[in-house]
Amino acid sequence: MRFGEGSSGGEYLKHAEGAMDSDHVDQLVKRTDDAERSVRWRMEVERALAKVAGHLDLDADFDRAMNMALQEVGVLVRADRSYLFIVRDGAGVMANTHEWCAPGVSAQKEQLQDLPVSMVPWWMDKLRKGEVVNVPDVLKLGDEAKAEREILQAQEIRSVIALPVFVFDKLVGFVGFDNVRTTAAFGADELSVLQLLSKIVGSSVARRDYRCALLVDAARRHEAEKEVAGTLERLRRSLRGTIDAIARVVETRDPYTAGHQRRVANLARAIAQDLWLPEEVVDGVRMAGVIHDIGKISVPSEILSKPGRLTAVEFELIKAHPGVGYEILKDIEFPRPVADIVMQHHERMDGSGYPAGLQGGNILVEARIVAVADVVEAMASHRPYRAALGENAALDEIERHRDSRYDPDVVDACVRLFRAKGFRL
Numbered sequence: 001m002r003f004g005e006g007s008s009g010g011e012y013l014k015h016a017e018g019a020m021d022s023d024h025v026d027q028l029v030k031r032t033d034d035a036e037r038s039v040r041w042r043m044e045v046e047r048a049l050a051k052v053a054g055h056l057d058l059d060a061d062f063d064r065a066m067n068m069a070l071q072e073v074g075v076l077v078r079a080d081r082s083y084l085f086i087v088r089d090g091a092g093v094m095a096n097t098h099e100w101c102a103p104g105v106s107a108q109k110e111q112l113q114d115l116p117v118s119m120v121p122w123w124m125d126k127l128r129k130g131e132v133v134n135v136p137d138v139l140k141l142g143d144e145a146k147a148e149r150e151i152l153q154a155q156e157i158r159s160v161i162a163l164p165v166f167v168f169d170k171l172v173g174f175v176g177f178d179n180v181r182t183t184a185a186f187g188a189d190e191l192s193v194l195q196l197l198s199k200i201v202g203s204s205v206a207r208r209d210y211r212c213a214l215l216v217d218a219a220r221r222h223e224a225e226k227e228v229a230g231t232l233e234r235l236r237r238s239l240r241g242t243i244d245a246i247a248r249v250v251e252t253r254d255p256y257t258a259g260h261q262r263r264v265a266n267l268a269r270a271i272a273q274d275l276w277l278p279e280e281v282v283d284g285v286r287m288a289g290v291i292h293d294i295g296k297i298s299v300p301s302e303i304l305s306k307p308g309r310l311t312a313v314e315f316e317l318i319k320a321h322p323g324v325g326y327e328i329l330k331d332i333e334f335p336r337p338v339a340d341i342v343m344q345h346h347e348r349m350d351g352s353g354y355p356a357g358l359q360g361g362n363i364l365v366e367a368r369i370v371a372v373a374d375v376v377e378a379m380a381s382h383r384p385y386r387a388a389l390g391e392n393a394a395l396d397e398i399e400r401h402r403d404s405r406y407d408p409d410v411v412d413a414c415v416r417l418f419r420a421k422g423f424r425l
């Protein structure tokens with residue numbers, strides 16, 4: 001035991017009790033000195049451990065807190081060097097991660113990295129069993145610890161104590177204290193301090209590992225999310241490609257509507273954006289717009305490109321195209337109800353549309369948007385049976401039917417786009 005030096009109450013007692021038997025006085029003096037030192041030691045221990053525990057508990061900077069703890073306790077037990085080794089028993093390696101050295105004592109940490117645990121079998125065996133490795137005199141280590149003796153001697157260590165650090169039941173490292181200048185061993189009082197320290201270090205390592213695990217987890221999750229987002233984007237691109245290909249099929253058969261679907265899609269998307277609809281709705285509107293007339297592949301091309309008025313039978317054939325489009329698209333998995341939008345793009349708010357004669361709120365908002373965009377684009381462009389009527393005539397038409405056929409909000413957004421925001425087909 002190596003308590004602090006300094007004056008003690010013993011001197012005073014010696015003088016005061018002059019008449020007493022000198023042996024008795026010596027004993028009294030010794031007991032008083034011991035008691036005083038013991039109290040002082042306890043106070044020092046409490047102060048140091050409170051400080052160490054406080055830092056390791058609260059300090060987010062694990063390295064800083066650990067270095068401070070090693071210094072604090074190293075000074076307290078008068079070690080020449082104190083250190084933490086982290087052991088990765090599964091991988092069979094260990095490393096000196098933190099170290100404190102008393103003034104004039106050489107540091108060892110740099111050369112004690114990535115060491116195989118098998119080089120100190122006796123030492124590791126004790127630690128794994130939860131035992132303290134206490135070597136009061138390195139030279140006296142027996143042959144069962146021959147490897148350890150040679151290594152410690154090579155580092156000029158004269159006495160050493162190492163305590164296992166456990167996280168739950170797993171050995172994760174050890175804290176060690178060397179003496180290189182004296183052979184002063186570590187006694188029972190120091191041992192109890194060190195045991196407390198190793199427990200504090202254990203919980204602190206556990207917390208640090210937990211924090212790291214959380215960070216790693218967060219990083220992995222971020223990677224996974226990025227991958228999912230990438231996959232979705234690729235799917236979206238391939239879906240767009242498919243839709244464009246389908247759209248071209250219709251347009252090659254019907255040159256007059258060539259580009260019609262694309263322009264309807266652009267206008268419909270702009271209207272949906274102007275109405276501040278959610279992004280996925282905007283996306284659905286655009287996709288449906290691009291293929292809204294897909295059902296026209298069932299209509300003979302002479303009817304589609306016929307100049308002049310259609311007969312009743314011909315018109316019936318034309319009216320079937322939303323339903324045919326729905327049948328083509330219904331089994332394709334779109335993120336939005338594209339098939340339903342296509343089915344409803346000729347429905348009108350007042351029930352005057354086809355094929356089902358749906359009214360108002362029974363018509364999907366996406367279909368109400370495509371309907372307005374479809375009418376505006378069709379009137380503004382050239383048709384086999386008439387010349388282009390122009391944008392103004394088209395806007396007048398939807399405004400005229402703003403409160404009957406068309407959704408007033410959609411009409412207002414469309415008019416706003418052309419007249420206030422400079423939108424062009």
Ligand SMILES: [Fe+2]
Pocket residue numbers: 292293321345346374
């Ligand atoms: Fe149509």
